[in-house]
Amino acid sequence: MNFLRFSLVFASFFLISEASIGQEFDIVIKNGRVIDPESGLDAVRNVGVNGGTIAIITQQDISGKETIDASGKVVSPGFIDLHAHGQNIGDYRMQAMQGVTTMLELESGILPVAGWYEAQAKKNLPLNYGAAAGWTYARIATFSDTEPEPTVAYFQDAQKDSEWKMNLASPDQMDQILNYVQQGLDEGGLGIGINAGYAPGYGSKEYYALAEMAAKNGVATYTHVRYASNMEPKSSFEAVKELIANAAITGAHMHICHINSTSLKDIDATMELIHNAFEQDINITVGAYPYGAASTVIGAAMFSGDGWQERMGSTANNFQLGTERMTEEQVEDYQKNKPGTFITWHFLDESNPEDLALLDKSVLDPRVVIESDEMFWMFFDDQGEVENYEGDAWPLPEGSFSHPRSNGTFAKILRSYVRERNLMTLGEAIRKISLMPAQTLEDFVPQMKKKGRLQEGMDADIVVFDPNTIADMGTYEKPNQPAIGVQSLLVNGQLVIVDGQLKIDVAAGKPIRR
Template sequence: MYRTFVSSIFVAIATTCLAQDYDIVITNGRVIDPETGLDAIRNLGINGSEIAAISEYAMEGSVEIDATDLVLAPGFIDLHAHGMNLGDMRMQAMQGVTTVLELESGILPIADWYAEMERRQTPLNYGASAAWTFGRIAAFTGEGPVAELSYFQDAQRFDDWKTQIADPLRMAELLDLVEQGLKEGALGIGVNAGYAPGYGQKEYFALANMAAGYGVATYTHVRYASNLEPQGSFEAIKELIANAALTGAHMHICHINSSSLEDIHATLDLVERAQAQGINVTVEAYPYGAANTVVGAAMFSGDGWRERMSSTAQNFQLGADRMTEQELADYQDNEPGTFVTWHFLDENDPDALALLDASVTHPAVMIASDAVFWSYFDESGAVLNYEGSDWPLPDNVFSHPRSAGAFTKILRSYVRERGLLSLEEAIRKMSLMPAQTLEEFVPQMRKKGRLQVGMDADIVVFDPTTVSDLATYENANQPAKGVHTVLVNGSLVVENGELKIDADSGQPIRRELER
């Protein structure tokens, strides 16, 4: 009798707690949490910016979202996103991304960049690393740095910062600039080494040592991308692993797919061996056989670069069209900061596709888009960054398809159509793994990448039977479909598959400032 009475009290209390009103309730969805392994039909209650309840029992909320036959997952976290304008973020939101971070290239000065971002409308969470390339450009040119992407683009007309070893004074100056970025809250050090491969061994070691000293990561676009030796992809990955082992730094390899080209099995073997020995190396890839880069990049210069990269002008695409040798030469000479699409693997070739798949499906590799800004041609034919607020984006705006579809391509191609990844594994690669990469030194990330009570309400709800990327190389300006709902810090950014134009709930992701 007593036991029955006590049990009744507990049931009544539980029922009362679950019946309380929440700000938002998502009902009857398949909840997948990659950390605990939960994969079940549940109801989810949100109060403010946090997940307040996950239960089999009914809930009521001020806003109720029916997720029957839909999947609830942690919002996707993109560690490698260059596009940070409003249009860029909106395209990312439509594919379920809730946090975009500029880590490979980074930016300087960091304080200026965060201050500017706080003045903007930001539907997604955002953050950046301290940019080694910006520090190097400033040390060699005596100008800047300026916290704008155009600073990096304009510097493509200068060669010294790309090709020369820094003397002691320049080395000290560029390292001071990077360190100042860390003191201002940068999320580590962005080492875009492929754009300045002439740096010395001591400089890269110093960057890794600085990262270890501050307890942060480096995010490296490795020095070389080449199928041939010397100065091949294998050598570049080996250099990074050596610095991680010598300094103890956490060193992250950006887009190992495009950095490795046809040598992906050898470079993945290096990563496996390093991780097995406890060397703190993490890895990302994007699911495309084409990169987006400036046409004047150092890797597309010098004797024999076509042989090393297995490329001709036909591997380069500007807008919807492949380039001719004359066009390539003209842009390299006169507009070297122009971003182009570079097809390093032909996805229509089964052997090339198998190489790409090896990088995407490897258990140690997380997904990051390398999304680039949206652009347009002005009246003179120059390519300019699009910074407007129109939605949908104007018809004349273009980019790389990964900017609109990297994460949904994983769900469509790798999960649903080809069965190369389980749904649970794909979600882990796009949410928990990126969060875990940063959480040791960015405490905010400990509450992201999970669907658990007390975690941030960064959530994507999608239809696993229809979720798809629509963007192509010829027409990247096509938002993804099949994403039903996106919440960022508990606020709706996508509702019933439609973007909320006034969404502005993104928050800065930033380390604590040094005092």
């Protein structure tokens, strides 16, 4: 009886497969090197797509209404960015050019969540989008007695005030902060964004309460830890230890954002903490990006107080405004008069082998997810003021600037770590930029169970790229250069990039929410 049942199931599967091979698909990707990081498939195959789903992966010849010749190319799950701040259409287009299909605002998050999703749905975005409930927005709203606004400007404007950054919350304020965050979760937020580095004066009980809330709601927190310092007290080591302790006590899934930049040059000590936490099965995940420079507002709390330069190993020359390094006078002026201005902060020198080795320790760790910490594209207006670019021109206007991680993180992994320095296999790189991000969320965001994989029945978020040419082109001095090497990009089964060219009229993105 069991043999008969097996025979019938096998015959049924064979007939379905034969029927699938004989049909015409919406899109067929032929003769590419198909890599699926979950199953381990790495072979030349043909891929058939119907609607928004991968319908078949086969060695057999198949036909489609539209055919992509992927000979000599890699066919991979689309890359997933868990840590992206620029949420306008130009930001998404730049990310598409390096193979990203889903970009999420998790570390900083946003409030109110429902209003943000409504606004994003009107932008005709080419990629999937989503956000966490933003704790910093809740703190700003509570301490300023305002309603939170789901905009970057709201966060930037608050940089002139110190109360929300440095003061303990009263019991009533604590209740209000937690209520705002819970409302964001109830509206579909993808967890709790805790940008603690911008408000390090919060109490230990407040952070613990957020971890408890995450555990109760069955979601993750995404934390930019409260300190960034090579020296004790208030060191990077202390901040990472605080997060791990909260995860251990509450059982909450707590994600540590950009361990590379918050650790500065103390990466050996913080990574030892992380390894020990993994060995104890503490529910943490960790992200990093492959650059020795961060991007932040110049009025951030970490750039304040006596001795901050020594603690962080920085002078004005470590700060970059636009494409130029800053002077001490400029830093003082901007911190006093324009604290919400975004700058690039060089905490490591990648041209120094010792500094590069520190960066590599986080990027190469097999349990560390690659995330970009992508930033807004900006420009100088006629008065010399820095403005965020919110237009829809493509290419982006001449003179636009951002951190090069905004359009190069994933391409740089494939260029530098895989092709040029041979520090990572292609399969391992794809795992760290597609499957691992999906797995970070999938326990509480069901949509992510169908992303980050190249398998039948999965979402048709697919990138076709040339492993010999894919590269990040943006530099600190000339950032407005899209990545190269992506031949085709499908998002939910729609072609967003064809023959290396972006289709600006395709709004393929869908919301990712709980």
